Amino acid sequence: MTSLRYAEALNRALREEMTRDPMVWLFGEDIATYGGVFKVTKDLLGEFGPGRVRDTPISEQTLTAMAVTAAMAGTRPVLEIMYADFLPLSIDALVNQAGVFDYIWGGQVSIPMVLRTQGGGGAGAGAQHSKSLDAFVAHIPGLKVVAPATPADAYGLLKAAIRDPNPVIVLEHKLLYNLRGEVPEDGGLIEIGRARTAREGRDVSIFATSRMVHLSLEAAEKLAAEGIEAEVIDLRSLRPLDVGAIVASVAKTHHAVVVNEGWRFCGYGAELSATIMEQAFDDLDAPVERVGAMDVAIPYSEPLEKTVLPDVEAIMAAVRRARR
């Protein structure tokens, strides 16, 4: 085990996979010379050269379409899209290309591409650099979508994503890049599709993603003082979803709160809520509570942004409603 920042854990995963497999290559805006605006690809240009680590023009739509076909044609591209807010530019290539051809062409092609991006608010970056668009990509059949919350998961899930024969979207969070944590020395792959119990509890299950896992843990500690023991499940994989882990936790606590930083309306939390209703209805003692961003563009000003984004208090309030 070594202690690494989340960004360093991703960097190490990339380095190890590039060393292991010469068909792994990276491209994206500002990733080579500068090492990425969040420094996730730091030093990799020097180590692997300009053929395998490429700066690109600002061309997300084309870059994503190229990742799809470069993967189809036998390489393992890892594309960085600087902000999740730009995912809409990539969506056509994802929904009309990446998710389509493996199935429609009867397995003649596979698309082992990875698209890394980072989203989330709280940094005062304004309406076009603060969103969580998890639901946009998690909606697409044929894709896998992971959202690591810890350095160990960032490392293990990115490695698994690169080795996966399917297109995988890795959703990172800008406020997690400096988070420190223990990361296993080598190997340490994490199977995509498995949730992680971040905290055990008997009274209520909080199903959270990405940075919301940490806020949920904070909420759980505070709720413990009120005598409520919350279980916090870090879903890690948004698609495929670990329905078994969700059902097992609800069977234990009989109360569920879902927390995702994206907009509530048609958001990822809506899918979680529906899944719990469909799969664990008999175990529920109360309706599922849903926490997410308010239904507006993310405003810049700090008090406005704070109001709009989900926080510890909102999670605590949802737990209390669920327990009422």
Place this chain on the structure above:
Amino acid sequence: MPDPSLANAPSIEEHLEIFRKMVVVRRLEEALREMHRQGKTRGPIHCCDGQEAVGVAATAMLRPTDLLTSTHRGHANYVGKGLSTRAIVAEIFGRATGCCGGRAGHMLVADIDHGLIGGNAIVGAGIPAATGMAAAIQLKKLDDVAMCIFGDGAAQTGICHEAMNIAALWALPVVFVLEHNAYGLTVAAEKQSSIETLSVRAAGYGMPGVTIDGNDAVVVYRTIADAVARARRGEGPSLVECRTYRMTGFSTSDMGGYQSADEMAAWADKDPIRRTWDVLAAEVGAARLDALTAEAEAEVRDAFETALSDPFPVFEPHPASNPHSVALS
């Protein structure tokens, strides 16, 4: 395009106003960087030091009803289009008195009364945005124009190509002002395109295109004025590539290490404010310019003083601008 040195010169009053506004922008950004050093700003701030001649001179001949789209690096455009410095500063500090009530922040500033709609932080988005506005102007049979100011990085986006094609096809009254500062964020222009002079692309769309010294305010003014006049006459779009250089980092979060010291020093010698000073001093004398500089500095100082003591906004659901919002709580 006719020789830009022959026509459309700014009047001396216009020229002095361009100078004053450039100083406002420079002082505004210096103050922002100082505030950033003190940890008093929030989020990244993108400065345009060294590029003021483009943002200010290219907008100097526009009417309030002419529509401008800008970028994430729009301070010079905001000042150029006549917004109040105080409203700009208040917006940058997220105050209720900002021109968007603190919701927009420094990258998305808009002010419909001044025809700025608006800053945009999706690179390239301002290009089709201005093109659509030009379609509306054409449909309404107005003689206003739409203008977009966009970067060399934005010039490589797919929507740039699509917008220019349609603009020329429909002879839309739009002026494409390419503010070429030699970099995207950190990626040098030569790593973004295999051609050096981007204005040659205009020929491929069937519109005039020219590359000029973007650090010469008079050349910028004259060339753009010509393109604006052409658009007003209903003769369609033009592309003007203004060569300039970003003297400070891409934003306050720039960690550096990708620009050479020689390159930066060479451009420091071409500072557009100093060059404008030299030209104007010969005509009106240094005292007049000193007075204008003092005026600009006072305006910025006042703007910071008032804006920083202005109140923060309180969140309210905004049914007028967000009619379909659901589940606001």
